[in-house]
Amino acid sequence: MFCYQCEQTAKGEACTVLGVCGKKPDVAALQDLLIYALVGLSQVALEGRRVGVSDKGVNVFTQQATFATLTNVDFDPSRFVAWINECVKHREALKAKVKASGGNAEFSGGPATFQPASGLADLVKQGEEVAITTYPAPDADALSLKHTLLFGLKGVAAYADHAEILGQEDEKVYAFVHEGLAAMLDPKLAVPDLLSLVLKCGEINLRAMELLDAGNTGRYGHPVPTKVPLGAKKGKAILVSGHDLVDMELILQQSEGKGIYVYTHGEMLPTHGYPGLKKYPHFYGHYGTAWQNQGKEFPQFPGAILMTTNCIQKPAETYMDHIFTTGLVGWPGVRHIADKDFTPVIEKALKLPGFTEDSNGRSVMVGFAHNTVLGVAGQIIEAVKNKQIRHFFLVGGCDGAKASRNYYTEFVEKAPKDTVVLTLACGKFKFFDKDLGDIGGIPRLLDVGQCNDAYSAIQIAAALAKAFGIGINDLPLSMILSWYEQKAVAILLTLLYLGVKDIRLGPSLPAFVTPNVLDALVKNFDLKPITSAEEDLKAILG
Structure with a gap:
């Protein structure tokens, strides 16, 4: 195992035995293998664009799969096995489209012809053989820039995925994600080339954030200054953590009129400022603080918990039966809501005690966005x-x-x-x-x-x-x-x-x-x- 994509990596160098985030070596290897498979898909996608072929299914899949490897998103090895196999299916289908359009669909070896093993142990072994430390580079500085580009692409993919869910997308973003991923195994790229790609990644990320801002404000209105209670309201409760505003909207819609109050956690706090979300009378307040305090805060929450994007930590047994994941988030043994029908979350909240009395704590202000x-x-x-x-x-x-x-x-x-x-x-x-x-x-x-x-x-x-x-x-x-x-x-x-x-x-x-x-x-x-x-x-x- 070799992972150093986050700030808390072991000894400030790299996690080589177990991830500080809780990621196990098998998941680390599967994530590296998924990136390798995505490099192959990207190589085909680049050839496709050369002959006018751009497949939306491939574009969206690439963003989602890249996002899935970001820190604290998905820790479930079975889901990475599915991602890897789906990636190869997308690649082969895209090759057929490229060939039909007169492009070169013949690749000699490497990730564009890679075939995944059938068993988990063999997949892990394949992943270890294509770890990010094996990327070809003329020197350590070029490899450093390749990794900087890769990690930047993971961030871009996250924002672009959030935006696409809201109907906002740009072919320019999709194209660069493929260009950047394909660069990982290009042996010819030296420091000047990679520095240019790294700065272009920043340019594309600006566009991805612009798309997401347009999606959020277009659907929910511009945030307005809003006082958010930090206390609790007597009654059943659901806690929503992560970043995804659509998931927040859906949980508010589906829980409306059921005697449940909805609270935010972590980066969901600013959602209280959006007119399209704050209109729900049962959208009450904020509980807890940042992602790393889940282990202390979640056991004390007397309701159901929904994780919508990255930032999940290993759930304690005390709340394992009432935490749920959705979207790209995953943890082994935690129930995943794939179809956005949050009935299980609501039913669990109704069975749990909720808050037994009002708690009039302090409040904070949100809603000071650019508008x-x-x-x-x-x-x-x-x-x-x-x-x-x-x-x-x-x-x-x-x-x-x-x-x-x-x-x-x-x-x-x-x-x-x-x-x-x-x-x-x-x-x-x-x-x-x-x-x-x-x-x-x-x-x-x-x-x-x-x-x-x-x-x-x-x-x-x-x-x-x-x-x-x-x-x-x-x-x-x-x-x-x-x-x-x-x-x-x-x-x-x-x-x-x-x-x-x-x-x-x-x-x-x-x-x-x-x-x-x-x-x-x-x-x-x-x-x-x-x-x-x-x-x-x-x-x-x-």
């Missing part, structure tokens, strides 16, 4: 000109279990009172319930949304830069980012593609980035590792 913030852009610009607002900080990204992530809490607490903090993704849970006050009616803590709402933050920054007549890098804005998995990698690549400089990244730098690649990022983009809250604030503000 809301830009609606008061004039007020913000005046506050900056009048020196009421000295600086903006975007403090967001992934949360995690490392104690070093307390840096982000300290940074926000110590940020001067004439500064504004924008936040997004689950990194916000280090400080999301803190009352920072306001500046002339503008809250000092603005929740922009989920991780994909980095698109909102980019739109806000671009609009403010235009209003001031300066570049984004000249704004009184600093990005203090935390990363954990591959969607964060994709977002970082987007920021680099846009030329954003002076980003501070932590709590540690990616293990898959070699010293030479890091040196290039520092020289070209002034990328910095975080130090301490005091030192970084002093360096930024002077």
